[in-house]
Every structure is written in structure tokens, then in C-alpha cells.
Amino acid sequence: MGIVVEFAQKIASIKLGSWLGALLSLGVGTGLHISTSSAIENDAHERFLHMARGVQSILDSRIKSYADLLRGTASLFLAGDEVTSEEFRHYVAGLDLENHFPGVETINFARTFSDAERPAVEAQLRRELGAKGMDFRIRPAGRRPEYTVLTYIEPSTARADRVGIDLQARPAVALAL
Structure with missing residues (x-):
């Protein structure tokens, strides 16, 4: 009977070690996934903000140039003679x-x-x-x-x-x- 008990203890320790290894791997994998996902989201958000600022700058510049065009045209008529x-x-x-x-x-x-x-x-x-x-x-x-x-x-x-x-x-x- 001693051999059977020894064998059962070996199997139990292997199963426990496997389960602990699997749980540890799952925990580390989940942590890495969350960390990587967060980094990707932050990077995408920063790229979006950078692109949005660039587009806003272009639009502001164009609107200003069109407003300057209107001012210049109005000035033509305000300059004096008809x-x-x-x-x-x-x-x-x-x-x-x-x-x-x-x-x-x-x-x-x-x-x-x-x-x-x-x-x-x-x-x-x-x-x-x-x-x-x-x-x-x-x-x-x-x-x-x-x-x-x-x-x-x-x-x-x-x-x-x-x-x-x-x-x-x-x-x-x-x-x-």
C-alpha cells in the first residue's frame, strides 16, 4: 500500500503544480493583454488628437485666408472712387x-x-x-x-x-x- 500512496501523492503534486502553472500563466497573460491594450488605445488616442489638431490648424488657416479675401474685396470699394x-x-x-x-x-x-x-x-x-x-x-x-x-x-x-x-x-x- 505504501507504493500506491506514494504514487497518489506524486500525481496530486503534479496536478497541483500544473494548475498553479496554468493559473500563473493565465494571470500574467491577462495582465500583459490589459497593459498592451491600454497602450494601444492611448497611442491611437494621441494619434487622433494630433491629426485633429493638424486638420483644425489647416481649417483655421483657410478660413482666415477667405476672411482676408472678403476684407480685401470690401476695401477695394471703400478705397475711394467708384x-x-x-x-x-x-x-x-x-x-x-x-x-x-x-x-x-x-x-x-x-x-x-x-x-x-x-x-x-x-x-x-x-x-x-x-x-x-x-x-x-x-x-x-x-x-x-x-x-x-x-x-x-x-x-x-x-x-x-x-x-x-x-x-x-x-x-x-x-x-x-
Whole structure:
């Protein structure tokens, strides 16, 4: 019987050692998995933040350049003498919108004037735009106390049909102006 008891004790110690080894391996493996997963998540989060900051910087830069474009165009009209359609065309052509401002299809100028000024403004714009083969008329028809009319659109081939539209004729737009 002593041999049987010895044999049983050997088997029990082997089983216990195997179980302890398996449990230790499982614990170490789980710890390494959690640690590695956390490191990967943190790395991915940092890369995302870095990319997001880069995109934000690019967007901020582009928005600033487009705002500068608007300020520059407004300054053209505030600089002094009245800007003609030809001067406006040269100004916009010099901006090279397609290459420097790809998000801008056209640059428009809308002139605001009273009903009393309407005949003189219409005559001037008919002369000026008529020389370019354009028929200027204020749309929609009718008299109003004040007008804000799309006067110049460049490049003119893009939306020439919109020249003459009175933005104030639409109540929602008039409120925004």
C-alpha cells in the first residue's frame, strides 16, 4: 500500500503544480493583454488628437485666408472712387481664385441705393454692362424704398444671369442685410 500512496501523492503534486502553472500563466497573460491594450488605445488616442489638431490648424488657416479675401474685396470699394466693372474684373482675375481660393466660385458686389438714386444707377450700369453685351435691369420689377442689387459678379461667365437681382426684394434676405 505504501507504493500506491506514494504514487497518489506524486500525481496530486503534479496536478497541483500544473494548475498553479496554468493559473500563473493565465494571470500574467491577462495582465500583459490589459497593459498592451491600454497602450494601444492611448497611442491611437494621441494619434487622433494630433491629426485633429493638424486638420483644425489647416481649417483655421483657410478660413482666415477667405476672411482676408472678403476684407480685401470690401476695401477695394471703400478705397475711394467708384469701382467700375472692368476694374472689378481685373481685381478678381488678379486673385486667381481657382488656384488660391478653390472654395470660391465667384465674388459678387451688391450696390445699395435709394429709389431716388435708381434712375441714375440704372443708366450708369446699363452703359457700363451694356458695353460687355449684358442687359442690365433690376429684378424683381417694382419700386421699393431701397435696393441692394447684385451689380458685379466675377468671373462673369459663372453667374452673369444674376446681375440685377435685388437682394432686398426677399424679406428674409433684407432682414439679414
